[in-house]
Amino acid sequence: MRKTLILALIFGIVAALALPPIYLLPALWISLPGLIWLIGRAGSWKQAGLIGLTFGFGLNVVGLYWITEPILIEAAQFWWLVPFAVPGLALAVGVFTAVPAALAWFAPSGLPRLLVLAGTWTLADLALQFVFTGFPWNFWGTDVAIPGLIGTVLIQPAAWIGVLGLTLCIVFVASLPALGLRGFATSLVLMIGWAVVGGLRLSSAKPAAPAAIIGVIQGDGTAEFVSDRTAAVALFRRYLALSAKAVAEAQANNPKNLPIILLWPETASPFQLQTDAGARQAIAETVGPDVTVIAGMLRFGADGQSIYNSMGVLRGPGPLLASYDKWHLVPFGEYQPAWLPLQILPGEGFSRGTGPTTLHVPGIPPVGPIICYESVFSGQIIKESDRPDWIALSTNDAWFGNSSGPRQHLAAGRMRAVEEGLPLARAANTGISAIFDASGREEMRLGLGRQGNLVAPLPGRLPPTLFAYWGLWAPAVLAILTTLLGLLLVFRLRRLERS
Structure with missing residues (x-):
């Protein structure tokens, strides 16, 4: 298990390379299949959850290292927080990676596990936006917000499903190579389709004239x-x-x-x-x-x-x-959350x-x-x-x-x-x-x-987007349907096994 957790940590660190400002998207095509593989090797859902927690810890330690910067500005007063702030926050956020990994373990390997992971990952990120005041930072949907034309094309579906919907798409598409060569080819086709859809929306956009x-x-x-x-x-x-x-x-x-x-x-x-x-x-x-x-x-x-x-x-x-x-x-920056007994802010x-x-x-x-x-x-x-x-x-x-x-x-x-x-x-x-x-x-x-x-x-x-009408319900419903599809495939496979 020790080696497994080390690999999970490495895969999480690699995944952080896809975050802004590096935008190394191919890192997800390595780290996510790696996470799927490790979940499949787990002996129980608890082990799978621990793998997910370790993956999330590596991802967020790298992705949130900048949290130390504001602490250093007030180093004379808060120096003692420096060694704890980033690892502590990374561990807390990592819980929202542990839950999808644990749930994905219950699905058999293959497409059902990928669908359950993508759906529950998105629902966990949605929860992260609200739990303990919310911390919706570095959702994987922002990984495609690459500066320049390619990023502008790839972020267009956010007008329909929001950044959380893009996160679901990223998790699913980047996990497909775990299914082998056919999965990799499908992933490539889906990314091309994604770019085509984004390009069509971008080219058809007709904004109002400037008014100021x-x-x-x-x-x-x-x-x-x-x-x-x-x-x-x-x-x-x-x-x-x-x-x-x-x-x-x-x-x-x-x-x-x-x-x-x-x-x-x-x-x-x-x-x-x-x-x-x-x-x-x-x-x-x-x-x-x-x-x-x-x-x-x-x-x-x-x-x-x-x-x-x-x-x-x-x-x-x-x-x-x-x-x-x-x-x-901002909790601890602009106000003191009532649920924390430790007084940090004056x-x-x-x-x-x-x-x-x-x-x-x-x-x-x-x-x-x-x-x-x-x-x-x-x-x-x-x-x-x-x-x-x-x-x-x-x-x-x-x-x-x-x-x-x-x-x-x-x-x-x-x-x-x-x-x-x-x-x-x-x-x-x-x-x-x-x-x-x-x-x-x-x-x-x-x-x-x-x-x-x-x-x-x-x-x-532009005219109101679909996301403007539906808000967070759009990615939430998409995530629930994706998870249910994965579970449907699980039941179907088990029925076939019995027959």
Whole structure:
């Protein structure tokens, strides 16, 4: 069993090579058949579950190593967490790999086992989005979000089945070589079919005409600006200077006189914009009275005690036109989960907003705001009953350093654009800022560690996608049907054996 677990760990590490930003997809065609083989060698479902846990541990230790980065920023206080954070989180997430492996053991080898594994793997990932506040990071569906045309083609089915549906497809197709040469050939044919379907959808997409000019501002401030008032004010002034340049560029390339919108990153303003008239005046004097600015900020509640991680919308020096409060907070980063008795964060942290919303601001297209971590929650970012025309994502990825974290976070945001059929503008304090159209095609990008702006016509929306209508029910039903098909084949094989 010891050698088996070592192999499971190796296969898990190999599988992590397919994650962003490496995108080495062939690694899954090695690691998944390897996992299937190891499950078949297990003497019991408990051993199979342990194999799955070990596989998931290897996968997530590599895929989540960047978790150490924000801890190191506060190393003086949290140094003791460094050796435990990544292995502990990898072990916890690995449980959601152990369950599908254990259930797949009950199915006989061959197609039934592949179907049960693919279906239950997807259901486990769906559970991972909700259990213990949820941590839907690095779903295998994002492995096909490869930068460039090939990735844009392969992510198109997410408009129907979401990133979790793509995960199911990946698990099944990459496992097929476990069936031998015929399985490998079938896998190749299915991948070609996948690309053809994606290409057809991409070529037939007819988005609405641009209704605004978007300027995405990236100031490249270090994570310390959150607690260093002097650094925060200096960064605010930098955002003013970059915004002035973005407005000049937008005005020079705006023959249709479209409204101009500037998007600042998370907590870009150290001032309370809802009450600080001086800060609003400074922004208005910099960008002009007709430019709309959507800025990350902090906001105090009416009680004067609760504090929210927010986005404020302003035009001119007057009161805010609208605001949005982040509702999917980062556990241990923005609040202390009640179910953990160990106190890690000082105080009570941030208060929670009311959920996804659409901001209707006169003069600009209706916008669906999301802040940082919220962008990884498939099917939970848009108020579908009041559908916006675009998504504004503000984040501060300086916490992740120059690691895989910002790249993985970017890939998640791109998937949300495809799922919802909405263009997405992403402003990241230190990168990666980007503009995606409603098909997930990257229009512009500003990389890590750079100051600057992205100015372009805001891509138009597409009609509501199937995923926009069905949400997480789409991949859930697909996963259940896949699992039931596997079980049906199991019963059929056993009936044939009896006869």
